[in-house]
Amino acid sequence: LAKTTQPISMDSYEGQEVNITCSHNNIATNDYITWYQQFPSQGPRFIIQGYKTKVTNEVASLFIPADRKSSTLSLPRVSLSDTAVYYCLVGDEGGSYIPTFGRGTSLIVHP
Amino acid sequence: SAVISQKPSRDICQRGTSLTIQCQVDSQVTMMFWYRQQPGQSLTLIATANQGSEATYESGFVIDKFPISRPNLTFSTLTVSNMSPEDSSIYLCSAETGQPWEQYFGPGTRLTVT
Numbered sequence: 001l002a003k004t005t006q007p008i009s010m011d012s013y014e015g016q017e018v019n020i021t022c023s024h025n026n027i028a029t030n031d032y033i034t035w036y037q038q039f040p041s042q043g044p045r046f047i048i049q050g051y052k053t054k055v056t057n058e059v060a061s062l063f064i065p066a067d068r069k070s071s072t073l074s075l076p077r078v079s080l081s082d083t084a085v086y087y088c089l090v091g092d093e094g095g096s097y098i099p100t101f102g103r104g105t106s107l108i109v110h111p
Numbered sequence: 112s113a114v115i116s117q118k119p120s121r122d123i124c125q126r127g128t129s130l131t132i133q134c135q136v137d138s139q140v141t142m143m144f145w146y147r148q149q150p151g152q153s154l155t156l157i158a159t160a161n162q163g164s165e166a167t168y169e170s171g172f173v174i175d176k177f178p179i180s181r182p183n184l185t186f187s188t189l190t191v192s193n194m195s196p197e198d199s200s201i202y203l204c205s206a207e208t209g210q211p212w213e214q215y216f217g218p219g220t221r222l223t224v225t
Contacts, residue, residue, distance in 0.1 A: 034212040043115070043203050043216025044154070087153070091212060098169065099144065099212060101154040 004088045009106045018075045020105050022088030025069050033064060033071045036087045038104070044087060048073070075107075083109045113138050113208045115217035123223045124194055131190045132220045134204035139184035142207040144214065145177070147200045154203065160187050194224045 005023040012018045024033070032051055036044040048055055050062040050071070061074040075082055087104040114137040124130050134143065142161055146154040158168045158179055166179040180188045191198050201221050205214040 032210065032212050036214075041219075043205070043219050044214075046112075046213050046215060049210055049213055089212060098159075099156060099214065101146075101156075103153050 003100075004090055004102045006086075006088055006102060006105045008103060009108070011108050011110065012078055013110050014079055015077050018078050018082070018107060018109075020073045020075075020086050020088075020107065021070055022073070022090075023070045024088070024090045027068050027090055031068075031090050033062065033068075034089045035060070035062065035071075035073050036089070036101075038085045038087065039083075044101075047086075078107075078109045080109050080111065083107060113140060113206050113215040115204060115206055115215055117204060117217035117220050119220060120218065121221040121223075123225060126195050126224055128194055129190055129192045130194065130222060131188050132202055132204070134187045134189070134217055136185045136206045138208070140206040140208055141184070143181065143187045144205045144207070145179060145187070145189045146203040146205065148203060148219070149200050157189070157202075191222065194222075196224045198222065199224045 032049055034049040035047045037047050038044040048057055048060050048062045050064050052064050055062045063072040085104040085106050087101050116135045118133045144159055145157040147157055148154045156169050157172045157177055158166045160166045160179050160181040162181050162184050176192055178190045201219045203216055203219045205216040207214050
C-alpha cells in the first residue's frame with residue numbers, strides 16, 4: 001500500500017488559491033488518488049478522486065503529474081469555511097484494500 | 112453518493128459494559144468500514160464489513176472486543192465490548208459507493224467511558 005506524505009499544516013487568507021501537495025512515491029499502477037475534507041466534529045467528506053492528469057469538480061481540482069508520485073489538491077478562492085483537515089489516500093480495490101488515513105493537512109483560512 | 116446515519120451520536124458508559132453503534136445507509140452498498148478517531152488525530156481503520164462475509168479486522172483490533180454485524184446491504188453495527196477508558200473515542204462508519212475508495216461517512220459516535 002502506497003504511503004502518503006502531506007504538510008501537517010497550512011495557512012491562507014480568504015480569496016486566495018490554496019494548493020496542498022501529497023507525496024506518494026510508491027504508488028502502484030492501479031492506485032487511485034482520493035482526497036477527503038474533515039471539519040471538526042464531523043466525518044470526512046469525499047472531495048475528489050483521480051488517476052492521472054487533471055480532474056476538476058465544483059469543489060476542487062486535482063493535478064497529477066505523469067509519474068503520479070505526487071498529487072496537488074487545489075482549492076480556488078478559499079473562504080473561512082474551507083478551514084478543515086484534508087487527507088490524501090492512495091490505493092486500489094484489489095489486493096489488500098485498506099483505506100489508510102495519514103495525518104492529513106490542517107488548513108486554516110484567515111480573514 | 113450516500114447518506115449515512117449513526118446512532119447514538121454520543122454516549123457516556125461505565126467501564127466493563129458494552130455499547131452497540133448502529134450505522135444506516137440510504138442505499139445498498141457492498142463495502143462498509145468502521146473507524147476510530149481520537150480528538151485531533153487521524154482515522155484508524157478498525158475493520159471492513161462486507162455483506163455476506165465475516166468482517167476483516169486490522170492489526171490491533173479483534174472480533175471479541177469489536178464484534179461487527181452486517182445483516183444486509185444498508186446496515187451494520189459495531190459493538191465495543193467490555194469497555195475501558197482507553198476506548199473513549201469517536202467511532203465512524205463509512206460506505207463505499209461509486210469508484211473504489213470513494214467513501215461516505217456518518218457523523219460519528221462520540222463515546223466516553225468512565
